[in-house]
Amino acid sequence: MKKVLLVGVLGLGLVLGGCATTSGLNAKTGVSGFDGKKHVxxxxHGAACTSMICPAIGxxxxxxxxxxxxxxxxxxNDIRSINSAELNIDGEIIKLTNTNLTNFNTNxxxxxxKIYTTDFATVDKIINSKRTWVRLGTSKGYVEAAIIDSSKDSKAFHALKRFKSQVEITQKN
Known part of the structure; x- marks a missing residue:
């Protein structure tokens, strides 16, 4: 009985630990074979989602x-055209623009x-904010979630922190 209880507790710990918002993939630096320029x-990574259809940010x-x-x-978890992207960073609404088509992945x-270009300062604003939400306008309506909202953070929030750190390391080298 003690072994079953111990296995159950360890399993629960692994499940809860696997949901940690600080986990996720690392940012990677690459070098273009074409011109030798670096990129990160x-x-x-998922925002703080409350449903299966969820925004993610890289x-x-x-x-x-x-x-x-x-x-x-x-x-x-859905195929839909992304028409717009907005960020609400501590009350400042930033409307991002992009005229390219949405990429669909079913592999x-x-x-x-869809990728939207903005100032790198936007990443700093998100990382240093107390409240940032993302809202994507899609062909099936809006999809929105918190990136960070007071004490509720997300994998996307911590991924952007890792990304910024890797950019800083790459710029120094």
Whole structure:
């Protein structure tokens, strides 16, 4: 009985630990074979979602444009066109623009993605904010969730922190 209880407690710990918002993929630095320029990328990570259809955020930085960042927004668990992306950072509404088409991925699950270019300072604002929400306008309505909201953070929030740190390391080298 003690063994079963111990296994149950350890299993619960693994499940809860697996849901930690600080976990996730690391940002990676690459070098272009074409021109030798460096870039940093982090795959999209989920916001603080309350439903299965959820926004996720990743980022890309390119050495040629050090003051810009591409924010890669995904709608996870559904195929829908992404028409707009907005951030509410401590009450400041930032409407991002992009005229490219949405990419649809059904290889490893179901998602729709689109990259929006903004100032790198936007990443700093998110990381230093007390409250940031993302809202994606899609062909099926809005999808929104917190990136950080007081004490509620998300994998996306911590992924952006890892991304910024990797960009800083890459710029020094």
């Amino acid at each position: 990328r982090i795959e999209p 980022a890309i930085w390119i050495e040629d444009a050090p003051n810009l960042v591409g924010l890669n927004f995904e709608v996870v 490893i699950g179901v998602s729709s993605a």
